[in-house]
Amino acid sequence: MVVVRRRNVKMFTFAFLLITVTSFLLNYTHQVTTTTWDPRHLVVQFSEHVQKLFKYPRRPCSCRTCISELGHSLWFDQRFNSTMQPFLTSQNALIPEDSYRWWLKLQGEKAPRSLNATLAELFGVIPGDGDPLQARGSFGCRRCAVVGNSGNLRQARYGRDIDRHDFVLRMNRAPTAGYESDVGSKTTHHFVYPESYKELAANVSMILIPFKTLDLRWVVTALTTGTINFTYVPVPRKIKVKKEKILVYNPVFMKYIYENWLEHHGRYPSTGLLSLMFALHVCDEVNVYGFGADSKGHWHHYWENNTSDDPGHRDK
Numbered sequence: 269m270v271v272v273r274r275r276n277v278k279m280f281t282f283a284f285l286l287i288t289v290t291s292f293l294l295n296y297t298h299q300v301t302t303t304t305w306d307p308r309h310l311v312v313q314f315s316e317h318v319q320k321l322f323k324y325p326r327r328p329c330s331c332r333t334c335i336s337e338l339g340h341s342l343w344f345d346q347r348f349n350s351t352m353q354p355f356l357t358s359q360n361a362l363i364p365e366d367s368y369r370w371w372l373k374l375q376g377e378k379a380p381r382s383l384n385a386t387l388a389e390l391f392g393v394i395p396g397d398g399d400p401l402q403a404r405g406s407f408g409c410r411r412c413a414v415v416g417n418s419g420n421l422r423q424a425r426y427g428r429d430i431d432r433h434d435f436v437l438r439m440n441r442a443p444t445a446g447y448e449s450d451v452g453s454k455t456t457h458h459f460v461y462p463e464s465y466k467e468l469a470a471n472v473s474m475i476l477i478p479f480k481t482l483d484l485r486w487v488v489t490a491l492t493t494g495t496i497n498f499t500y501v502p503v504p505r506k507i508k509v510k511k512e513k514i515l516v517y518n519p520v521f522m523k524y525i526y527e528n529w530l531e532h533h534g535r536y537p538s539t540g541l542l543s544l545m546f547a548l549h550v551c552d553e554v555n556v557y558g559f560g561a562d563s564k565g566h567w568h569h570y571w572e573n574n575t576s577d578d579p580g581h582r583d584k
């Protein structure tokens with residue numbers, strides 16, 4: 269009788285362990301990872317999984333590590349606020365007074381038009397319902413590449429690597445044609461402001477970064493009357509992008525980056541930093557390409573020749 273009971277206990281323990289280990293594997297390993305049978309490594313992995321399970325009973329994503337699962341860096345955790353909303357939508361378009369005052373000073377706009385009236389007009393023209401990229405409904409692993417415009421991308425041969433991401437985010441005048449092997453050919457989202465606008469392929473989402481009220485009005489006129497053709501430099505009167513493909517960066521989110529991440533340094537965040545922080549809040553895994561100087565310390569774009577290197581060449 270005692271023997272039968274012991275066997276039952278053993279069977280039960282074995283079944284319990286099997287189910288637990290299988291559910292860990294199913295829950296936490298969406299991507300194929302290299303298996304190592306080093307017992308110490310297995311114990312560390314197992315304890316990490318147990319810790320995560322207690323911390324996040326339902327994981328936010330199925331990547332090996334998800335950005336929103338904090339606990340890797342205190343520095344990062346102290347700055348990251350997952351409740352901040354990167355998009356300005358018709359639902360969250362009421363900008364708090366302090367954020368509005370801060371934003372209004374960015375480019376010292378004289379006599380700005382009423383923001384509420386401008387936003388009402390804007391969301392009368394574009395849908396303003398945010399981006400499906402943000403819908404966290406399906407349990408998956410959203411891998412994003414943020415591609416900056418640095419000349420260090422020349423001969424980098426990152427093209428294939430970049431294109432393997434689910435989302436590829438580019439900015440300003442960044443071209444891909446002719447640079448595919450270094451920067452890839454896929455673009456899902458492109459960040460622009462009126463002064464940096466370039467025509468986009470029909471399947472690309474344009475994310476307008478508004479630095480002033482006029483930038484929001486420009487979107488409206490660029491899709492309708494074509495009346496605005498100058499801000500502080502000439503800007504395109506008309507744009508071909510479909511209104512359903514236009515998304516708007518949230519000024520409140522810009523202020524959050526300036527305060528939490530830039531710690532008030534500089535005037536306001538660069539487009540590169542705005543794009544990176546955006547990705548960190550909507551993606552599960554983020555890889556960054558094309559930021560910083562090249563190996564000689566030059567800060568040119570990858571599509572330009574460096575004039576300081578070769579005075580005979582002007583920037584294209």
Ligand SMILES: CC(=O)N[C@H]1[C@H]([C@H](O)[C@H](O)CO)O[C@](OP(=O)(O)OC[C@H]2O[C@@H](n3ccc(N)nc3=O)[C@H](O)[C@@H]2O)(C(=O)O)C[C@@H]1O
Pocket residue numbers: 416417418419420439440441463464538539540541558559560561562566567568569
């Ligand atoms: C003259 C000027 O105003 N240049 C600015 C240009 C310009 O307005 C646009 O190219 C449109 O013509 O825009 C900027 O940026 P720019 O378009 O040059 O580059 C986008 C982002 O890529 C990163 N970068 C770029 C070049 C480089 N050598 N290293 C890098 O790390 C940066 O993160 C950068 O933000 C901008 O919007 O931030 C910043 C640049 O200072």
Ligand SMILES: CC(=O)N[C@@H]1[C@@H](O[C@@H]2O[C@H](CO)[C@H](O)[C@H](O)[C@H]2O)[C@@H](O)[C@@H](CO)O[C@H]1O
Pocket residue numbers: 374375461463479500538539
């Ligand atoms: C070279 C420069 O400082 N130009 C400024 C211009 O800055 C640029 O603004 C862009 C957004 O509109 C973007 O942030 C870019 O990175 C900046 O270089 C504006 O501040 C403009 C405002 O009138 O004044 C130009 O001299």
